[in-house]
Amino acid sequence: MKNEEQARSLFGICLTDRPRWKQFLICSSGFFFGYIVNGICEEYVYNRLQFSYGWYFTFVQSFVYVLLIYLQGFTPKQMVNPWKTYVKLSAVLMGSHGLTKGSLAFLNYPAQIMFKSTKVLPVMVMGAFIPGLRRKYPAHEYASALLLVVGLILFTLADAQTSPNFSMVGVVMISGALIMDAFLGNFQEAIFTLSPETTQMEMLFCSSVVGLPFLIPPMVLTGELFKAWNSCSQHPYVYLVLVFEAMATFVGQVSVLSLIALFGAATTAMVHSSHNHFLVLIITLI
Numbered sequence: 001m002k003n004e005e006q007a008r009s010l011f012g013i014c015l016t017d018r019p020r021w022k023q024f025l026i027c028s029s030g031f032f033f034g035y036i037v038n039g040i041c042e043e044y045v046y047n048r049l050q051f052s053y054g055w056y057f058t059f060v061q062s063f064v065y066v067l068l069i070y071l072q073g074f075t076p077k078q079m080v081n082p083w084k085t086y087v088k089l090s091a092v093l094m095g096s097h098g099l100t101k102g103s104l105a106f107l108n109y110p111a112q113i114m115f116k117s118t119k120v121l122p123v124m125v126m127g128a129f130i131p132g133l134r135r136k137y138p139a140h141e142y143a144s145a146l147l148l149v150v151g152l153i154l155f156t157l158a159d160a161q162t163s164p165n166f167s168m169v170g171v172v173m174i175s176g177a178l179i180m181d182a183f184l185g186n187f188q189e190a191i192f193t194l195s196p197e198t199t200q201m202e203m204l205f206c207s208s209v210v211g212l213p214f215l216i217p218p219m220v221l222t223g224e225l226f227k228a229w230n231s232c233s234q235h236p237y238v239y240l241v242l243v244f245e246a247m248a249t250f251v252g253q254v255s256v257l258s259l260i261a262l263f264g265a266a267t268t269a270m271v272h273s274s275h276n277h278f279l280v281l282i283i284t285l286i
Helices: 020-048 054-071 085-105 109-127 139-162 168-194 200-221 224-234 237-263 265-285
Strands: none
Touching: 020 085, 020 237, 054 085, 054 200, 054 224, 054 237, 085 109, 085 168, 085 200, 109 168, 168 200, 168 237, 200 224, 200 237, 224 237
């Protein structure tokens, strides 16, 4: 395939010349590391520090991404796609991240994670309509994804009766994030497919730079910008946690993009679901 022939590397580790199982193992390891740390930090920030500002959280995270990518040596001169390619992608990326993080103010962490675990089904469905992909999956794969959703519904109904932190506002927010996730993974795969020279660093850098302005309206309209700024001014150590989380998630994000470029959005969504179930177990034990 075209995107398999394109040279890929992950933080200096060449992936192209390795067997498929090694590529998958390396990328999945980076993904699991980054997002397990991300999950623990999010749980700590929202439940221990009571810092429930998802849009501002994403804003800080995006700035850290841009700085880390710059330190990696990437510059806009290395871009192979025009800036306009990343407008739609950036809008859904920032919307997904902001709604996901913001939903933790209304949902307990295990419930939010279980919702995110169902992203594989909307990603598969949306893949059939994205120009440049038009993917079709066997009936048994759709059936497997549907069973996953049914399991989530049963979990959610039970959790709604017992959890002290379960609101329909959070359900609406995380559902919106899932819809955006369905577009996000497929948009990313389409860009890699149509323009194989695109690197993971370009994808993440451009998405972050173009996406930052999209975060300002929801922060201002909800008043979150000023509340979060005042909260961080009173407790500057919160920034340390946010920056540490962003650095770990950066590893996970680049690994995710590597998985999408090499294996496609649906496979990556499956890995994400497995990670989410593992993360719920870790958070529960902690």
